[in-house]
Amino acid sequence: MSAPLPAVSGCTEMLDSETKAAETPEDHAEELRLWLRLLTCTTLVEGEVRGRLRQRFDVTLPRFDLMAQLDKAPDGMTLSxxxxxxxxxxxxxTGLVERLVESGHLDRRTSETDRRVQVIRLTKLGRAEFRRMAAEHETWIADLFADLTPKDVRELMRLLAKTKASAQKSAARRRS
Amino acid sequence: MSAPLPAVSGCTEMLDSETKAAETPEDHAEELRLWLRLLTCTTLVEGEVRGRLRQRFDVTLPRFDLMAQLDKAPDGMTLSxxxxxxxxxxxxxTGLVERLVESGHLDRRTSETDRRVQVIRLTKLGRAEFRRMAAEHETWIADLFADLTPKDVRELMRLLAKTKASAQKSAARRRS
DNA sequence: CCAAATTGTTTTAAGCCTAAAATGTTTCCT
DNA sequence: AGGAAACATTTTAGGCTTAAAACAATTTGG
Structure with a gap:
């Protein structure tokens, strides 16, 4: 439709691309490019955040992410x-929690009603440290996305929501 | 500007948000949400692709990615x-290449003009296997993004390009 | 009631990934 | 020429990640 492809696909010119669509080896190069660009953006931002977390707070991104989940759940969450x-x-x-309990950021206890379940919470220390990190983290993200207008942000939110739904549907399709 | 924040920021109502912008603790919740959604989409798609590569071809995503880079460079690439x-x-x-040389997918040799440099290429086997995987991979991606219209795809490409540029600028700003 | 299935978690084995230090090679500069 | 700086890669130490198997506790259906 738009970008010229290298001379790879050996098919000759389509005379009637409308009616023969089902027989054509379909061209999904655009979707592929989109996926690569999506991945690039994420990798870029993630790498920056990872590096800043390490430098400023000597914490890893997975630990930060886990604490972020718990910060939203004052009553704790199960490992699942x-x-x-x-x-x-x-x-x-399991491993992530182990290390965060060790460092005093998390509290872990077995549920009293179901002894299979482990409930974890942020400790006072954990919550305090997370809040400090989160505040700064928010400014990093704002800076990384600074060139996007509010309209760009809204539009991206909308399109990514659609993307997420599409991917979830496809994943579900496969599992069934 | 848009989403109502929980009663956290203790500042009283702004009477003149235009002129006092610099003094306000700024609200970057929208960018944060955008980042999380971007990450979710990528994680979702990446997880699907990883699982399918393993099931269908018993190959890992990093190995596939590396082979994809080499497929575009018939004359080989340096490790850098x-x-x-x-x-x-x-x-x-280094480690990734090691394993792929071991399995016969890659060929690695020291450059003759600069003995620091290692040049790697796909072997015949590596190229053949990659092509087989890539063809199927493309259909997975097409399926995962199937609900997006061509217009959605174009628009996402545009906005993600802008996002990438913004993030790169921010990263460069920090490094300087 | 009790065996089977399900659920929640941990363990295991293997691979991925990073930052920083170490190694070997080339280039640059005087 | 010869030492310093730059470059390409590897090594190291530690942490992250996954899939699959193992384990433990609960729920379900005869």
């Missing part, structure tokens, strides 16, 4: 909840 | 080039 929210594996959370 | 393109650390590439 955290793992779903963060979209990482269960085993990953 | 690869590391810059992939936006990962040098040491990371």
């Amino acid at each position: 909840d955290v793992s779903k929210r963060m979209m990482v594996s269960n085993g990953n959370v | 080039d690869v590391s810059k393109r992939m936006m990962v650390s040098n040491g990371n590439v």
Whole structure:
């Protein structure tokens, strides 16, 4: 539709692209490019945030992310909840929590009504440190996205919501 | 400007938000939400692609990404080039290449004009396997983004380009 | 009631990833 | 020429991440 492709696809000119669409090896180069650009943006921002967190607070991004989840849940969360929210594996959370309990940022206890469940919370220290980091973090993000107008931001939010829904649908389709 | 904030910022009503902008503790909640949504989308798609690559081809995403870089460079690339393109650390590439040479997908040789430099290329096997994977990969991406119209895709490309430029500028600002 | 399925978590094995230090090579400058 | 700076890569130490298997506790359906 727009970008010229390198002379790779060996198909000859389509005479009737409308009616023969189903038989054409479809061109998804645009979607591919979109995915790469999405990934680039995320990698870029994530790398910056990671580096600043390390330099300023000597903390890793996964630890910060975990604390961010807990900050929104004053009554604590189960490990499964955290793992779903963060979209990482269960085993990953186990280790992360271990280290944060060790450093005094988290409190972990077994649920009294279901002894399978571990409930974790921020400690006073953990909450205080997180708030300090979060405040600065917000300014970094603002700076990283500074060239976007409020309209750009709104539009991106809308399109990314649509993207997320599309991807979730596709993922569900595969699982079924 | 748009979303109501929880009663956290203790400042009283602004009478003149235009002229006093510099003194207000600024609200960057929208950018923060945008960042989280961007991250969610990427994580979602990345997770799907990772899982499908493993199931269908028993290959990891980083290996696939590295082969994708090399497929575009028939004359090979240096490790530094690869590391810059992939936006990962040098040491990371060293290990990745090691394993791919081991499995017969990559060929690595020391440059004859500069003995510091290692040039890597896809082997015949590596190229063939990559092409097979890439063809399928493209259909996965198309499916994951299927609900986006061509216009959505164009608009996202534009806005993400702007986002990338903004983030790069911010990162450069910090490094200087 | 009790076996089977389900759920929540941890463990394991392997690989990915980073920052920083170390190593080897080339270039630059006087 | 010869030492300093720059460059490309590897090594190191530590942490992150995953999938799959193992374990423990609860729920479910005969």
